[in-house]
Amino acid sequence: MIEIDGITKRYGDTTAVDAVSMTAQTGTITAIVGTSGSGKTTLLRMINRLVEPSKGEVRINGTPTSAIKPHLLRRRIGYAIQGHGLFPHHSVARNIGAVPQLLGWSPDKIRARVDELLDLFSMAPDEFRDRYPSDLSGGQQQRVGVARALASRPDLLLMDEPFGALDPIIRARAQDDLRRIQRALGSTIMLVTHDMEEAIRLADRIAVMDAGKLVQHGPPADIIATPATPFVAEMVGEADRPLRLLSLIPVTEIAEDGAADGPPLPADATLRDALSACLWTGRSALPVVGASPAHVTLDAIRARVGGHG
């Protein structure tokens, strides 16, 4: 469990982060969302003490971060940044094994861990182990960057705009990968992004920062349905609100028994996919793939998401 307790950072007269408190449960993804200058990156960098807080405390599983030497603390916390920050003069294997090496793991153990991670990120170890970062595509570099951050099985993974440099298609794939790997490993992740779409897609909890203050912290559905301030509403986007909410709800949640015409939706589709298919094909009900015949109707979608204002 990560507890951020009244943490503040001042630079001269300006307050970059103003008394932020929040808690992240082990095994969850928290997205810190805000515009540039909102203090979100400073908040993240105070967790691994790349920035020393002016006031307040961060506790990881009960231990205050101030009780550990900064470089030793950082070896226990994964850190992935925009533009990956891979060492250009080291092979992929040496990049991924960097933190285990700092921690003094045996070469055999490091090698096994590197191969395990490359497999996890769908990169064949024999093919990629000895390549250099400049030989990789942007998406592959980013995956190696995240693999490196996860190499020592850290208590916590911090990510600062990790997908910012990727094009939209690769980015969506990288987000899916991260979600899958996070579930498989049970990692605790805090991720900074300016992209609400990304936050909704990935996070269990979203923290919205505005001018150094934490203005709202809660599950994505709450942030979308009941924004605490006009700023949060603006971040969510008024016009996109219903669609974003629909994208959080699986079709199985409102599917009813009975058949419907036309091509069926996959079982893991969201209501957003269902609405989109209804509008595009002009149908008012769609079959859903499953053990027994099931369908979802336009009316049910409307009833599920509507009723605001």
Place this chain on the structure above:
Amino acid sequence: MSAPGVAFALTGLALLLAPFMTLAANRIVAGEGVAPWAVAPMAAGLPGLLAIGVGLMLGLVRALPRLRLGGAVLGLAGAVWLLAAGGPSLLEGADQYARVSPGAGFWGLLAVFVLLMADALAQLNPGPAARAGLLGLGLGGLAILLGSGALADLSVAQEFAGRSDAFVAATLRHLALAFGSLATAALIGFPLGLLCHRRAGLRGAILPLLSFLQTVPSLAMFGIMIPLLSWLAATLPAARAIGIAGIGFAPAFIALVLYSLLPVVGNTVAGLASVPPPANEAARGMGMTPPQRLYRVELPLGLPILLTGLRIVLVQNIGLAVIAGLIGGGGYGSFVFQGLNQTATDLILLGALPTVLLAMVAAIVMDILVDLSRPKGRA
């Protein structure tokens, strides 16, 4: 057709009209020029002349850089052949004080063929190992040529023959000046560069100061150093005991170190700054201590630029060390300034030629090291 090749061929042919060697009554007076075809009897000189001509022609073919390289080597061999044949033939029947020297034609052709060789090598773009091999071959060939005594009749060789002990001493002194000042400058400059890199305020103060030092002309630098060190030697017996004096080795050495600091510190700062900021940020974020970051990330990535700084310093100091001869610092400069005083051109050459050779070899070797230090994975 290679455009530079055409220029080299035309220049080379024109140079064949210039005096290839000179014959003088003694080592002081100016000699009389002798044309290439007249330096030796036809039978002895013809192979050399032919080799020069063919070498120039081979340099014309743009598509075949290996052939151009061969042409350069053949041309050089021809020029040296003619020189070796001309020495004894011109001296035959001359007065015992008579001297023969290479003339404008020889030096011009030497320059043309060296340029042709450089041009062909630039086309071939050999790797570090191949360049080291070529350098070894070149130096080996030169050693055999000088050792064989084929050029012993030339005036420079005569000057050498009378001073071989002094030449060895001057060589050691010159190397001590150039490499000693390089090592000292590196020992001071690397830590200073690192400090400048970490603290922007210090950088703003130190780099302009070093840059100012660089602009002081070398003679003025000695001028400042001589009274300063004389005073030091006079007041501190300890300073005198370790060899500090107004003239001699100490002021020359210190001046060279001062001149070296800007390239060393400047390139250290530039090398460390060339490290991609995300790599540095990641290194910090993953828990590397500052020394780990320096040795694992910053130095390996900055090394080529750092070594380039040392290359500049070494080549610069080999040249500048000649000035040390002026204030009794020794080295090849002592021959140069003795020669100037005696108007003995060949004595000047005895100091100048090895200096040029040393600087060229140092430049080639350092370039090879810079190439080797380039990290894999970074084109």
